[in-house]
């Protein structure tokens with residue numbers, strides 16, 4: 001090995017795998033994207049993949065409450081995630097799905113679809129393949145990343161925040177009538193968390209070795225700084 005190559009190998013940051021889990025609205029997407037961008041890593045939103053498969057089911061007339069029908073169809077859509085943290089993408093059968101996956105209709109149906117074991121098996125395989133193909137390291141966010149998708153992740157974070165704080169954050173994103181109904185936003189968020197935590201297959205849960213960060217009283221910038229420090233410590237270890 002030449003001196004230059006040897007020096008580069010010594011100084012290049014290690015390709016770490018970071019898993020960030022937590023309930024809805026705790027700040028997983030915002031912080032994961034920012035941490036990945038700051039540290040030159042890739043970024044994967046696993047929730048967007050569950051939303052994408054849900055959107056495909058709804059678009060193709062599959063009854064999302066019929067677990068057998070969802071299971072039969074689980075292998076059909078082609079789902080492709082772009083992992084640039086400054087411009088993440090999600091496509092279904094070659095079409096951009098980034099808009100349609102954020103509708104209320106998809107949000108209301110996604111917990112039922114993501115509880116189906118065949119759906120989880122399919123997406124977990126896809127997520128592992130994406131993480132394995134990221135030599136720069138990757139920040140993967142979701143509900144079961146630390147427990148199931150990447151149990152050997154180098155850094156595991158579990159974000160929490162009070163339901164009140166999360167509802168206020170979500171309402172801030174909405175406009176007009178929707179924004180006024182803070183109580184309804186909070187109730188919908190708590191209902192989705194209960195469904196995601198209560199399902200049999202890889203429920204929303206904190207991995208035993210995850211660092212829990214309560215973001216209720218923290219600004220977004222403070223959470224990002226905290227996570228960047230945790231990842232940098234691991235990279236330089």
Ligand SMILES: Nc1ncnc2c1ncn2[C@@H]1O[C@H](COP(=O)(O)OP(=O)(O)OP(=O)(O)O)[C@@H](O)[C@H]1O
Nearest residue numbers: 023024025026027028029030169173215218219220
């Ligand atoms: N610490 C924070 N302080 C204030 N607002 C925040 C904080 N973290 C995130 N937010 C805001 O809260 C909203 C929800 O954040 P984000 O989408 O990142 O959460 P999430 O955990 O990924 O949610 P979901 O699981 O539903 O996708 C966004 O508008 C974001 O800007």
Ligand SMILES: Nc1ccn([C@H]2C[C@H](O)[C@@H](COP(=O)(O)O)O2)c(=O)n1
Nearest residue numbers: 046047048050110114142143144196
């Ligand atoms: N690893 C994951 C990620 C997401 N889900 C399900 C449960 C969520 O309610 C839904 C949407 O996720 P969001 O966009 O809110 O992050 O997807 C899951 O089961 N496992």
